[in-house]
Amino acid sequence: MIMNTFPLSHWQFIVEHFIRNRADLFSVAENKYGCRVVQLIIEVLSDNTKKPNKRRPQMLEEIMSHLVSNCERLASNEFANYVIQHIIKAGPLSDYRDRLIEMCLLRNLLSLAQEKYASHVVEKALEYAPPSLLAEMMDEIFDGYVPHPETKKDALDIMLFHQYGNYVVQRMLDICCEAARAKRNGINLPDMEQRMEWLNRLETRIAQNRHRLARYSSGKKILTTLQQLNDCISQTTPSRGRRPCLPVVPPKYR
Numbered sequence: 001m002i003m004n005t006f007p008l009s010h011w012q013f014i015v016e017h018f019i020r021n022r023a024d025l026f027s028v029a030e031n032k033y034g035c036r037v038v039q040l041i042i043e044v045l046s047d048n049t050k051k052p053n054k055r056r057p058q059m060l061e062e063i064m065s066h067l068v069s070n071c072e073r074l075a076s077n078e079f080a081n082y083v084i085q086h087i088i089k090a091g092p093l094s095d096y097r098d099r100l101i102e103m104c105l106l107r108n109l110l111s112l113a114q115e116k117y118a119s120h121v122v123e124k125a126l127e128y129a130p131p132s133l134l135a136e137m138m139d140e141i142f143d144g145y146v147p148h149p150e151t152k153k154d155a156l157d158i159m160l161f162h163q164y165g166n167y168v169v170q171r172m173l174d175i176c177c178e179a180a181r182a183k184r185n186g187i188n189l190p191d192m193e194q195r196m197e198w199l200n201r202l203e204t205r206i207a208q209n210r211h212r213l214a215r216y217s218s219g220k221k222i223l224t225t226l227q228q229l230n231d232c233i234s235q236t237t238p239s240r241g242r243r244p245c246l247p248v249v250p251p252k253y254r
Contacts, residue, residue, distance in 0.1 A: 003040045008053050015059050022066040035079040039086045046092040064096045071104035081117040088124045101125050101133050109140050110155045119164040123171040131191040138198050166218040177229045184233050
């Protein structure tokens with residue numbers, strides 16, 4: 001591919017075209033193969049080890065501005081959602097990740113979590129969000145929506161039994177379980193207390209719905225995750241044939 005072989009100066013005109021014509025940028029991002037082209041453009045523009053280019057920082061800002069300001073549309077697309085996930089995961093793009101979460105995901109988590117493709121973006125945002133934004137996302141899901149006046153169901157109830165939303169709940173549970181495993185292994189996470197509080201709330205809600213959850217494969221997975229965590233925490237000395245809890249803790253906390 002040209003972008004992998006030649007320096008930015010040889011194909012900069014493509015980026016400049018996308019900056020001037022954002023409709024074309026979105027069209028390419030929403031294409032099965034084009035989404036990877038957009039990801040490569042972002043990778044090159046954000047790589048400071050490449051040959052210096054005076055326009056690089058400004059081009060990155062302008063491309064990212066287009067993508068972030070239209071995040072909801074792109075996150076809901078079959079292929080463009082991978083571009084948004086790439087922004088969320090890439091370390092050099094952390095400022096744009098935070099902007100994306102603040103501008104696009106927050107206040108829309110319940111609706112996005114129920115979409116086939118956008119739910120993957122919500123999962124990724126929960127996984128990579130900094131502690132402050134993770135707290136805002138969790139608070140929105142737990143307390144940010146008024147329960148239905150008739151069914152009394154809140155956002156967590158809806159997501160727990162939704163075909164896509166339940167995966168977001170599983171990700172929430174995984175994030176909280178990381179803290180519990182880290183605590184058991186003497187590792188102190190910066191937001192340990194808060195994560196343990198979220199875990200308690202999830203455990204309570206899951207326990208209240210355990211019989212209904214047991215009817216579905218997704219619900220069984222949630223119940224199994226929680227049971228494995230409880231087995232791990234109650235384990236004082238790793239026995240033969242049983243894995244210790246430590247390997248489950250993400251490398252960044254080891």
